Amino acid sequence: MDYLPNIIFLLVLVAGIGFFAKNVKALSRNIKLGKDVDVSDNKPQRWKNMARIALGQTKMVVRPVAGILHIIVYVGFIIINIEVLEIILDGLLGTHRIFAPLGVVYDVLIGSFEILAFLVIVSVVIFWVRRNVIKIQRFLKPEMKGWPKKDGNLILYIEFVLMTLFLTMNAADFQLQTIDALHYVKAGSFPVSQFIAPLFSGMSEASLIVVERSAWWLHIIGILLFLNYLYYSKHLHILLAFPNTYYGKVKPKGQLDNLEAVTAEVKMMMDPDADPFAAPAEGADEAAEPDKFGASDVTDLNWVQLLNSYTCTECGRCTSECPANQTGKLLSPRKIMMDTRDRLQEVGNNIDKNKGEFVADGKQLLGDYITEEELWACTSCNACTEACPVSIDPLSIIMDMRRYLVMEQSAAPSDLNNMMGNIENNGAPWPFNQMDRLNWKNES
Amino acid sequence: MSNELKVPTMAELFAEGKQPEVLFWVGCAGSFDDRAKKITKAFVKILNKANVSFAVLGTEESCTGDPAKRAGNEFLFQMQAVTNIEVMNAYEVKKVVTACPHCFNTIKNEYPGLGGNYDVVHHTQFLKDLLAEGRITMEGGQYKGKRITFHDPCYLGRANGVYEAPRDLIRKLDAELVEMKNCKKKGLCCGAGGAQMFKEPENGNKDVNVERTEQALGTKPEIIAAGCPFCNTMMTDGVKSKEKEGEVEVLDIAELIANAEDL
Numbered sequence: 001m002d003y004l005p006n007i008i009f010l011l012v013l014v015a016g017i018g019f020f021a022k023n024v025k026a027l028s029r030n031i032k033l034g035k036d037v038d039v040s041d042n043k044p045q046r047w048k049n050m051a052r053i054a055l056g057q058t059k060m061v062v063r064p065v066a067g068i069l070h071i072i073v074y075v076g077f078i079i080i081n082i083e084v085l086e087i088i089l090d091g092l093l094g095t096h097r098i099f100a101p102l103g104v105v106y107d108v109l110i111g112s113f114e115i116l117a118f119l120v121i122v123s124v125v126i127f128w129v130r131r132n133v134i135k136i137q138r139f140l141k142p143e144m145k146g147w148p149k150k151d152g153n154l155i156l157y158i159e160f161v162l163m164t165l166f167l168t169m170n171a172a173d174f175q176l177q178t179i180d181a182l183h184y185v186k187a188g189s190f191p192v193s194q195f196i197a198p199l200f201s202g203m204s205e206a207s208l209i210v211v212e213r214s215a216w217w218l219h220i221i222g223i224l225l226f227l228n229y230l231y232y233s234k235h236l237h238i239l240l241a242f243p244n245t246y247y248g249k250v251k252p253k254g255q256l257d258n259l260e261a262v263t264a265e266v267k268m269m270m271d272p273d274a275d276p277f278a279a280p281a282e283g284a285d286e287a288a289e290p291d292k293f294g295a296s297d298v299t300d301l302n303w304v305q306l307l308n309s310y311t312c313t314e315c316g317r318c319t320s321e322c323p324a325n326q327t328g329k330l331l332s333p334r335k336i337m338m339d340t341r342d343r344l345q346e347v348g349n350n351i352d353k354n355k356g357e358f359v360a361d362g363k364q365l366l367g368d369y370i371t372e373e374e375l376w377a378c379t380s381c382n383a384c385t386e387a388c389p390v391s392i393d394p395l396s397i398i399m400d401m402r403r404y405l406v407m408e409q410s411a412a413p414s415d416l417n418n419m420m421g422n423i424e425n426n427g428a429p430w431p432f433n434q435m436d437r438l439n440w441k442n443e444s
Numbered sequence: 445m446s447n448e449l450k451v452p453t454m455a456e457l458f459a460e461g462k463q464p465e466v467l468f469w470v471g472c473a474g475s476f477d478d479r480a481k482k483i484t485k486a487f488v489k490i491l492n493k494a495n496v497s498f499a500v501l502g503t504e505e506s507c508t509g510d511p512a513k514r515a516g517n518e519f520l521f522q523m524q525a526v527t528n529i530e531v532m533n534a535y536e537v538k539k540v541v542t543a544c545p546h547c548f549n550t551i552k553n554e555y556p557g558l559g560g561n562y563d564v565v566h567h568t569q570f571l572k573d574l575l576a577e578g579r580i581t582m583e584g585g586q587y588k589g590k591r592i593t594f595h596d597p598c599y600l601g602r603a604n605g606v607y608e609a610p611r612d613l614i615r616k617l618d619a620e621l622v623e624m625k626n627c628k629k630k631g632l633c634c635g636a637g638g639a640q641m642f643k644e645p646e647n648g649n650k651d652v653n654v655e656r657t658e659q660a661l662g663t664k665p666e667i668i669a670a671g672c673p674f675c676n677t678m679m680t681d682g683v684k685s686k687e688k689e690g691e692v693e694v695l696d697i698a699e700l701i702a703n704a705e706d707l
Contacts, residue, residue: 254603255553258525259518263558266522270530294516323633323656328649377646380514380638381598386629402516415643416515423520427506428472429642437470438502440481441451 002094009091009220016224023231027310030348034303042250049391054245059389063317066130069123073159076120077238080166083113087220097173100187110188114170117163118192124163128156138316141325143335148314151233158229162222169215171196172208181205237313241390244311247304248391253382256399261291294403297364298344301400308392309341318384318394324377331377333384333394339369340397366401375401376413449488453502454535464499466570467537467562469551471544472507473673479680480673486702487543487567493707494579498541504531508550515639522558525550529560543567543698545599545672546637552604566600568610568671568697575616585704588618592700593665595624595656595679596631597672610671610697617704622663632656634678641674657682661692668694 039046052058057074061067089098099106131139131152139152171193176184178197190197200208230236237244268274295301298309318333319325325332343365351358366372378398385393405411412420419429427434457464468491473480491498509524528551532540540562542548552564565573574580592614600606607628614621626632635645635652645651657679660668668683670676673696680694695703 252549252553252604254549254599256513258522258554258557262518262522266519266526269523270526293518321630323635323652324646324648326632327645327652327655329646331646373646376643377648378638379598379633379635379640379652381633382602383598383630383633386602399514399516402514403518404516406516407519412515412517413643416639419639419642420512420515420517420520423507423509423512423524427524428476429507429511430472430476432476434506435503437475437505438451438453438500440470440475440484441449443481 031306034306037302046246050246054241072119072123076116107189114192121163138320165215165219167193172212175200234314240311245391293407295400296366296404312337317387321383321387329377331374336394452499454499465497466539468498469542471547483696487698489702489707508547510546510550511639539563541570545597549599572609582616590619590666592619592667593663594669624659634675636674653678653682
């Protein structure tokens with residue numbers, strides 16, 4: 001029976017990590033529903049971007065208050081994970097504080113975990129106040145109603161509870177060390193939990209052990225549950241920010257891709273030797289449907305755009321910088337990302353339900369999620385892509401959907417049709433004759 | 445002097461067997477829009493004064509395709525691009541200067557993939573180089589000590605990372621450069637980009653250019669400097685809507701320099 005806790009721990013750990021692996025597989029499958037895109041270029045620049053933007057949090061501090069609080073939670077998250085390693089080893093081996101022989105190093109480690117845990121609690125409380133009391137504009141936009149708001153708060157509650165459990169565990173441990181309880185070696189320093197310990201001062205050794213063990217178990221179970229909550233929430237950015245900044249745009253922000261399918265056709269139209277009645281080249285797959293121009297659903301987007309959508313943590317910096325949104329238009333770049341993710345999730349669930357085949361559900365990203373009015377309000381100014389702390393590109397999705405509207409549906413606003421007609425006929429967006437292009441030279 | 449603009453075309457120079465140092469890409473706004481034509485002429489006056497060997501394409505120039513591309517019409521964009529590239533490659537163009545950040549962005553970033561490789565600069569970069577090489581001189585003249593705020597064109601600033609060239613030129617005028625609350629990387633759009641120039645805005649509670657103009661007026665400027673013909677139009681309209689056209693002028697950097705030198 002002595003090994004019962006070890007066995008239970010092993011089962012819990014395997015279940016937690018197993019479910020997480022299943023989530024990662026689903027996530028990866030969904031992202032791969034996107035079209036292929038070549039991102040093998042500029043490797044040194046990509047690594048640099050990841051190091052600077054994701055690891056170094058450079059874009060976060062553009063807004064100093066949220067930025068610094070975020071860095072505390074981020075550093076806390078990474079550093080305190082060293083403690084999780086000890087907890088896992090203790091759990092599997094039935095030891096207690098297996099790293100204790102590190103001596104002074106251990107004291108410093110535990111001490112800094114405690115201080116970080118305390119700072120995380122403070123930050124999380126401030127974050128909650130910002131979302132729920134101060135009512136910062138970007139957290140109140142229409143797309144944040146309902147689940148997204150709950151999701152945001154839930155994450156803060158979980159982090160608060162996890163940190164509190166960690167400090168409670170240490171406080172009880174500290175108290176047990178003070179009364180020389182068996183197994184509770186004197187190890188670690190407790191700069192924060194020593195102030196919680198007096199709450200337990202009158203308690204018996206047995207009760208203290210109950211408190212310490214409960215906090216220990218709840219802490220590790222909580223961490224495993226949180227790990228599995230990620231997939232169902234906006235919080236995936238803690239993992240995906242790294243690949244996302246790596247695969248993010250490395251070209252100048254102003255550069256849109258040139259559609260290759262169009263290039264082939266244009267080149268043929270411009271080639272005086274091309275035979276318009278030529279039979280398709282030998283070996284060409286006649287059954288293959290020609291590629292759709294632009295995007296009307298998530299599967300028309302490329303996989304980096306889909307990765308973008310899962311990486312978005314709905315902070316709303318893009319939307320708060322968007323000139324269209326600032327002037328009351330319907331467009332919100334954050335909503336573009338949330339819609340893309342929600343539709344992708346729907347398509348993924350559909351495939352799961354239908355044994356690996358997508359069964360048409362009469363819905364698509366365009367119209368059912370993102371309206372034309374939103375798409376046409378964009379000024380392509382790149383304020384959103386500049387504001388994003390993790391290199392998400394809502395503009396590329398907007399442009400791909402405009403391409404579908406114009407090239408597949410001829411559904412541009414009539415003013416734009418006039419503009420394009422002018423370019424086609426006389427080489428300028430206005431109805432002026434190309435032959436008059438140099439008239440300015442002689443006008444006074 | 446204003447009637448004696450020397451504006452050779454590539455075709456004329458080609459006939460004489462000459463190759464200019466740089467092609468001045470005038471753009472549609474610079475060719476046809478009454479306000480923007482003044483910017484074109486101001487820039488040409490500076491080029492003439494500095495004896496820069498340049499030429500324009502004239503009637504052989506056509507829209508770069510930027511508004512078509514941003515509206516989603518990739519076909520039309522590539523037709524325009526391929527046609528323009530054929531013309532420029534035929535003249536063996538190496539360097540291009542333009543006063544329009546949209547043309548600048550398109551030719552610099554989107555033409556190479558279609559066979560058009562040129563060294564493309566915005567006119568503020570070109571002017572800064574002329575100054576550095578001592579080919580033009582600048583003194584504040586009438587702008588000495590004036591409060592000037594610079595509106596960053598999205599397609600020059602965020603899109604291509606050019607923030608300092610226009611600002612350096614304003615400082616050279618001995619003017620007092622004042623920054624808006626949103627400037628450089630955080631510059632607010634004028635509202636014209638992404639083909640918005642050619643359509644009515646979607647429903648909202650304000651026009652983007654009015655919002656931006658309010659930010660500009662917040663710096664209490666005497667002049668709002670621009671570096672894009674479309675921004676210029678949007679800011680001019682914004683100033684009018686605030687009934688401040690008597691107090692605040694909207695001028696392109698090229699105009700500031702030409703005026704300061706009494707060209």
